Amino acid sequence: MTTHTTRRDARAARSIRQIRHDEASALLASDIAKAAIALNGTPVLLLDPERVRGQYRRLAAALPFVRFHYAVKALAHRAVLTALAEEGCGFDVATGEELALLEGIDPGRVIHTHPIKKPAEIAQALAAGVRTFVVDNVVELEKFAGAPADARLLIRLAYRSPHAKSDLSTKFGVGPYEAAHLVEQARDRGIRVAGFSFHVGSQLDDPQRFAAAIAETLALMDHLEATLGVRFDTLDIGGGFPVAYDSAVTPLEDLAAVLRPVLEPHADRLAIIAEPGRVLAAEAMTLVTSVVGVSERGDGRWYYLDDGLYGSYSNVLAEDVHPLIFSERELTGRDADAEARRWATLAGPTCDSTDVIAREVLLPELAVGDLLVSPAMGAYTAVTATRFNGRGLTPIAVVGRGARTGELLAVAPDRAAAIV
Numbered sequence: 001m002t003t004h005t006t007r008r009d010a011r012a013a014r015s016i017r018q019i020r021h022d023e024a025s026a027l028l029a030s031d032i033a034k035a036a037i038a039l040n041g042t043p044v045l046l047l048d049p050e051r052v053r054g055q056y057r058r059l060a061a062a063l064p065f066v067r068f069h070y071a072v073k074a075l076a077h078r079a080v081l082t083a084l085a086e087e088g089c090g091f092d093v094a095t096g097e098e099l100a101l102l103e104g105i106d107p108g109r110v111i112h113t114h115p116i117k118k119p120a121e122i123a124q125a126l127a128a129g130v131r132t133f134v135v136d137n138v139v140e141l142e143k144f145a146g147a148p149a150d151a152r153l154l155i156r157l158a159y160r161s162p163h164a165k166s167d168l169s170t171k172f173g174v175g176p177y178e179a180a181h182l183v184e185q186a187r188d189r190g191i192r193v194a195g196f197s198f199h200v201g202s203q204l205d206d207p208q209r210f211a212a213a214i215a216e217t218l219a220l221m222d223h224l225e226a227t228l229g230v231r232f233d234t235l236d237i238g239g240g241f242p243v244a245y246d247s248a249v250t251p252l253e254d255l256a257a258v259l260r261p262v263l264e265p266h267a268d269r270l271a272i273i274a275e276p277g278r279v280l281a282a283e284a285m286t287l288v289t290s291v292v293g294v295s296e297r298g299d300g301r302w303y304y305l306d307d308g309l310y311g312s313y314s315n316v317l318a319e320d321v322h323p324l325i326f327s328e329r330e331l332t333g334r335d336a337d338a339e340a341r342r343w344a345t346l347a348g349p350t351c352d353s354t355d356v357i358a359r360e361v362l363l364p365e366l367a368v369g370d371l372l373v374s375p376a377m378g379a380y381t382a383v384t385a386t387r388f389n390g391r392g393l394t395p396i397a398v399v400g401r402g403a404r405t406g407e408l409l410a411v412a413p414d415r416a417a418a419i420v
């Protein structure tokens, strides 16, 4: 029996809810988390970059011939970028602003995968030394006329993923015929197309769909090489690796076992790269909120929290992702009387009635000031939060091994002025 199988079996034996409960409970009991909550109050996001490191190592072990480029958009925090840079991970940026966060990192480790870019942004990235870009139309292709000879383009393909939480094929990407046309157009303009990229859709728990997209792309590459006399050297399989938010998903190792036989025979000939975001960042951050209001309404008990859909829970709305929500009392074992639990609606702090985080959550009786904890809040949370109603951004306190004291008192940019 392999180590992976043993670990998988052990994990399968406990439900995701129990695993998340135990992790959140251990975190809340730690001195460092207590200090971060005491210093910052709530809401606060507790970030453990070691979890990012651990996920990266799992990915790299499961698909050793794939070069990973972390999708910075998922969580653009310095501690995350530093941990991944130390691990040897590459980076995937979508904007010049994300690229600027990577100052000091070898630009050869960075790819720019947004299919639409301002010409000035392309010039800035080229000047910084980035050479790999993604395009999916002729207008974008033409922006690379006159680029340095070692600039390399990947053509983004679209694979429909109706079962993904976020089907990324509706806005970007082309089918095989348009792709062939783009390769021809690039060849005629002397622009190098190095290969293809795609994104199977974020949070897609369908290994066979992922494998099929890879196989279709490889077949297209073979066909175009044979018919157009071109040569490709890169296959970018994108992101989309799923995260177990409130229920189990295919473990990384099992997903990799499905992808490996499709990819590995091509690893000598092609650079195989990927752009994971969510799977690296999600489990690294935990949100701590508190109850600011309690109301008995026609449909039962409502608790109003100090973070919501316009803040750290934005992914609930944008991608239908539902992180678990535990009360501190459950996590610390003070919820002895399970009979006293009741179904409740959890709402965010803004005046908008859309701002409802979750309905029918079974919770102990809560009062103003009681803490609630959501694990797996690292991806597409802080980065997509808004300042609606004038609310500040939820600060991020680093609580992992090696955290510096200053990082515990996490001052969100908009709050800095108020504190100084």
Ligand SMILES: Cc1ncc(COP(=O)(O)O)c(C=O)c1O
Binding pocket: 071, 074, 092, 113, 114, 168, 199, 201, 202, 203, 238, 239, 240, 241, 275, 276, 277, 278, 279, 379
């Ligand atoms: C081009 C691109 N690459 C990578 C990612 C990261 O995807 P995920 O977080 O699902 O791994 C995204 C997410 O939107 C994306 O648009």
